[in-house]
Amino acid sequence: MTVTELVSYEDALAAYDPVMGLEVHVELGTKTKMFCGCSTELGAPPNSQTCPTCLGLPGSLPVVNAIGIESAVKIGLALNCEIAEWCRFARKNYFYPDMPKNFQTSQYDEPIAFNGYLDVQLEDGEVFRVEIERAHMEEDTGKSLHVGGATGRIHGASHSLLDYNRAGIPLIEIVTKPIEGAGERAPEVAKAYVAELRELIKALGVSEARMEQGQMRCDVNLSLRPHGVEKFGTRSETKNVNSLRSVERAARFEVQRHAAVLSSGGTIIQETRHFHEEDGSTTSGRVKEEAEDYRYFPEPDLVPMAPPREWVEELRATLPELPRVRRNRLREEWGVSEHDMQSILNAGAVDLIVATIEAGADAASARKWWMGELARRSNEEGVELTSLAITPAQVARVAELVAAGDINDKLARQVIEGVLAGEGDPDTVVEKRGLKVVSDEGALGAAVDEAIASNAAIADKIRGGKVAAVGALVGAVMKTTRGQADAARVKELILQKLGVEA
Amino acid sequence: MTDIIKLTAAEIAAKIAAGELTAVEVTEAHLARIEAVDEKVHAFLHIDREGALAQARAVDAKREAGEELGPLAGVPLALKDIFTTEGVPTTVGSKILEGWIPPYDATVTRKLKAAGVVILGKTNMDEFAMGSSTENSAYGPTGNPWDLTRVPGGSGGGSSAALASYQAPLAIGTDTGGSIRQPAAVTGTVGVKPTYGGVSRYGMVAFSSSLDQGGPCARTVLDAALLHEVIAGHDPLDSTSIDAPVPPVVEAARSGSVAGMRVGVVKQFSGEGYQAGVVQRFNESVELLESLGATIVELDCPSFDLGLSAYYLIAPSECSSNLARFDAMRYGLRVGDDGTRSAEDVTALTREAGFGDEVKRRIMLGTYALSSGYYDAYYGSAQKVRTLITRDFEKAFEQVDVIVSPTTPTTAFPIGERADDPMAMYLADLCTIPTNLAGNAAMSLPCGLAPEDGLPVGLQIIAPAMKDDRLYKVGAAVEAAFVERWGHPLLEEAPSL
């Protein structure tokens, strides 16, 4: 393989204008599969959620899941799409062992939703409109386990093992129109679009859209054209880019790679490419000898769908506030910057903070705990914030204890640690670990006296007006109380005893 | 014993209900008949002796317990090997499914069992129902009981031959382009293709989804009606199933009459390729209908001339996709897996070894018709023809209540005669195909023997969609008049085996 020397991003953008197309697949959160009654629950033993239909047994037939259609219409409406008055499923014919019927039941030239847009907000607050070509319904494939190769990858494997539990889970594929005019911000737009789409899908309640679980997957198509040229260049299709960060990196890498090829007089070939998480690069997929010919035709086992207009309008009326609008409202309520709000969004903390505030915490402390201690813990453990073993109500209780002076921040961190470790709710942890601040004035007074006595020199300095030195005495008191004292109260007491005005 | 096998299904059911016969006796009589003659006929691919006797015993036990029995309880039936049967092999006449034991019952199978019908076994057929002679079965051809050197029609030749040789009084077939009606015609039996969506396709191995339809086969019109009522009706597992009451077919079969009816004769169902004796018997049938009080109306349905062409694009296209699942990965045959070959190669080797020539031809034809660049000219145009044929039928049914035609242009042809001449074979379905394309209902019943070869000729009756009862009303009247004229059912003229 020839390794192309990349062109710097700045140089690439100086000569070329990127055009992107993004294709996102979302697994819907229905209870059952798209065309049969098998459960979609994750984590079941292999091949325990299959039936004649999703195994493609001879004689089996599909029946459409009503919630699958409803979800597709909701997504279409939220993306400002037109909803088809009449449309059909089609068969996309190609052989692959993970696809039991060797055709995917999908939609072809009659998608259920088309012609929409999604406004996405960049980090500096600029709003960029991404036009939506279509959103259509289809089904997922089974999962292959590749055995015998060195890496567990398909390449070099001696055989593969198939689990069809995932085969037939409903998917919505959302395809953008060519995204033009983003210029150097193209990778940022790509990431913001996928992030916004994920928020939208979650807000609609049609899927949890967890990218790390493969419930949402993105293909990044990208081409470059010289500035001033109308015609699109040849595109590459980078498949299965499965995190927000990777979407941005893949787009950026492809801009640099295309520029390098083009500026050295080469030509881009239309091909699929694979993204590599480790170094953010892409490599060429297998080049097929002949172009795929999917031989689409209307699925004869399913009848057409004609969503009644009144029903579509009913659904439209139930749509929740758009995530971007809601976020801007929350940002103002919470008094945070665009940048901080973006970090909250990227951390997946918006709803958690909202719930914590609803449970009684003030906005600042709710944000502080989720974006501080808890974000650190989720990073360390490599899990989503929502997966941590603590609820917004528990976080709110911690904030309440701090506000009441029952515990300080340091103790609060220990309380959170206890809750995460499964020791019970915050009050139980405080109780069991004995984390209450020492508020017994007598005991505290004795500790202060002791600290003054054993640090006479410092005490003199303070008496002499160097009030800043009080920190050392506070530290000594905190040490003897093993942190369970209210630092502010300790400082007050010391200054009082030394007869100094704070 | 010979008495029992000559009884109609209605008679058997009545005798069982009255306690004159037990279901076990009836079943054993038919199993004995199968044992005696099926080596010659080869109607069955699989005999489910134990399953049949168990079902018969259950019916007898129910009767003894005083429970009410359905109208066909205890009556034996031959099931085309295209319907899945839990625990019983289902091959669709193909090597690729040899040894496959489905883990589920087709809806038709389930309904038969629930009605107390005794399934004797699975009948031979053209592989994946592709053919008009049953010669395309991977398990060897079936003989026509009228002349064992001739074909019993197809694809449901096993079912029609089982009826004509008294191995079963009832059978089930499937009709994609004539596979119930054409075998009925050439064996002197009765076969009905219900309105598309009238009988569930769930568990019926798909050939061409938008054309396939299961239906009843029998020796009398009433028996076919009784069976029709058992297997028809809405099925939530089949999205193309009609959610409406089953037309009153039994009532119609019991009150056969054509008085005051307008009966259409379509110009396009005649001319070159029609055997003289077939035309003669058909013309006599039309005269008979007139003498029974029907008014004959001549009809012009120009688009019917394109029916065969449209069919041979639509059916192969759908089959090329439906049969893609036979890939050696999850069930069925696997050939060439030596540990070094890829899945793709093993799939291709298996399909090469597991499919017969006709199946391969149709898969390639369909692949061609759907491929980019050809879709509009072939598949797209064929679907337009389908619309035109439906419109021709609609116009026709504004003028008439039913249409009649010969079921098939010729009588049974010799085994081997058309085996490697696909175009000649396809002509057998000339008169039956338009109904599949439009989705309406049709029946074939015997209307005599062709003078030149002494073989049965079928009369086709065609009704509008969901007016299946008209087939039985007209069919019963025609049947009664012919039996009276002949002095006995036509099948009694068949040579004994």
Next chain:
Amino acid sequence: MPGITREEVAHLARLARLELQAEELDHFAGQLDDIIGAVARVSEVADQDVPPTSHPLPLTNVMRLDEVRPSLTPEQALSCAPAQEQQRFKVPQILGED
């Protein structure tokens, strides 16, 4: 219009995953040519302004409730598998995308 060649038959066979023998290619080329030549008549109506019929019945919106129905057991699902391992269908190596 047609005139189907041996090469086209080979291409169709590849798309359809049929490992045809050399003599089959010639045999089928002739037959397919005949059949396609005959059925090509349908394109007489290609220019007519007629809607295509894909479904013989005018049904729409046939759906089911999103309710779980019993699945097969893994044993039933795998009962006909040509090969299995770890409660999964064992298949020959899949040609990689990379």
